[in-house]
Amino acid sequence: MKLIVSAMLAGLVFGSGLTVSGMVDPIRVLNFLDILGTWDPTLVFVIGGGLSVYLPVYYFMVKPKGKTIFGADCQLPTNSKIDKQLLIGSGLFGLGWGLSGICPGPAMTNLSAAQPELIAFVVSMLLGMFIANKLVGR
Numbered sequence: 001m002k003l004i005v006s007a008m009l010a011g012l013v014f015g016s017g018l019t020v021s022g023m024v025d026p027i028r029v030l031n032f033l034d035i036l037g038t039w040d041p042t043l044v045f046v047i048g049g050g051l052s053v054y055l056p057v058y059y060f061m062v063k064p065k066g067k068t069i070f071g072a073d074c075q076l077p078t079n080s081k082i083d084k085q086l087l088i089g090s091g092l093f094g095l096g097w098g099l100s101g102i103c104p105g106p107a108m109t110n111l112s113a114a115q116p117e118l119i120a121f122v123v124s125m126l127l128g129m130f131i132a133n134k135l136v137g138r
Contacts, residue, residue, distance in 0.1 A: 015109040021046045024109050026101030033098055044137045089132070096125075 018024050023046055039070035066074050097103045100121055102110070107125065110118050 003072065005068065006068075014105060017050070017062075018106050018109050024102075024106040026106075029097075029103075029106075030101040033101075043130075085136070092128075 021042070022028050023043065028040055028042060031038045032043040062068070062074055068074060093103075101117075102121060104125055107118055107121050111122055
């Protein structure tokens with residue numbers, strides 16, 4: 001139960017942060033990707049702000065203990081191999097993000113607006129995740 005509550009709180013904080021920073025606006029994200037046109041560096045500062053909070057917590061609390069705040073084991077990735085599956089997956093993610101201007105976090109945050117485009121995006125994203133899991137055999 002603690003893990004469900006902490007996951008819900010983390011999602012709420014994440015969604016709130018996206019909203020406050022304006023990263024739920026696809027135009028702002030597309031402008032970040034438009035380096036030669038109307039480049040907007042705001043996303044760099046949002047990422048920097050997130051890392052400035054996360055990195056000290058990770059290096060001083062999580063990594064040495066190997067446990068979460070609630071005492072559960074951390075499931076940190078051990079695979080550092082760059083393979084075809086990773087490259088294709090990250091390429092598809094980046095292509096989807098670049099074409100739509102929205103990634104999964106902001107899409108879920110904006111879902112409450114009930115815009116048909118966002119609903120189509122989330123349904124397509126979930127369908128893609130389902131198909132990928134079936135293809136990989138998980």
